[in-house]
Amino acid sequence: MILKGNETIERYGLTVRLVDEDDAEFIYTLRTNSKLSRYISHTDERLENQVEWIKKYKIREAACQEYYFMFLYEGVRLGVVRVYDIEKDHFTQGSWVFSPEAPLGSSVLGNVIGSEMGFDIPGMEYFLSDVRKGNSPHKYVRVYHPEIVAEDDENVYYKLSKERFEQYKHIHIDFCSKIFEEEVKRMFPETVK
16 A cells, blocks of 8 residues: 555554655754764755755655655654655665664564555566665665675665565564564553553
8 A cells, every 4th residue: 555645554563654844854863863874875964955855755756756654653753764766667665764762673664664565556576775885784685585786885786576575574574573562562661551
């Protein structure tokens, strides 16, 4: 299911919706965090530019060219994943950044959900992603047994088929759901029934 407008879904304990302008400051904080920004594209040092970027993104979203997902728990923003460069049979997944304060497991679950939503777009057979060398997601991505399509001084470029994604995603869902549930009990005890 691809979200539209103000729709939300609940999946694996997370609430998912599309990014809007009110998220600019949160995204800006993530993207300018010195620890997190080592592995993502450079972000301008002005919050106004993030707001402008989101305004332009919303035009691409309306044209079904790109989707930028916000992940939350109990209304608390946790992180983002983006599906973009959508072609007839594939998409690119990236901009995967979660707050250091997000419950353990939520980042991987968010990435799985972002991939699921990308594959919900009719005709999608695979996705592309690039991971900066030295960044820990290489271990995560390699569990899917993706094809390495290129490598340069900075990145490794992966191609992952829908079939392989579906075959291996449950390894991550099962493991991270348990961790996430325990973290939620610890971090948000008032929300646990």
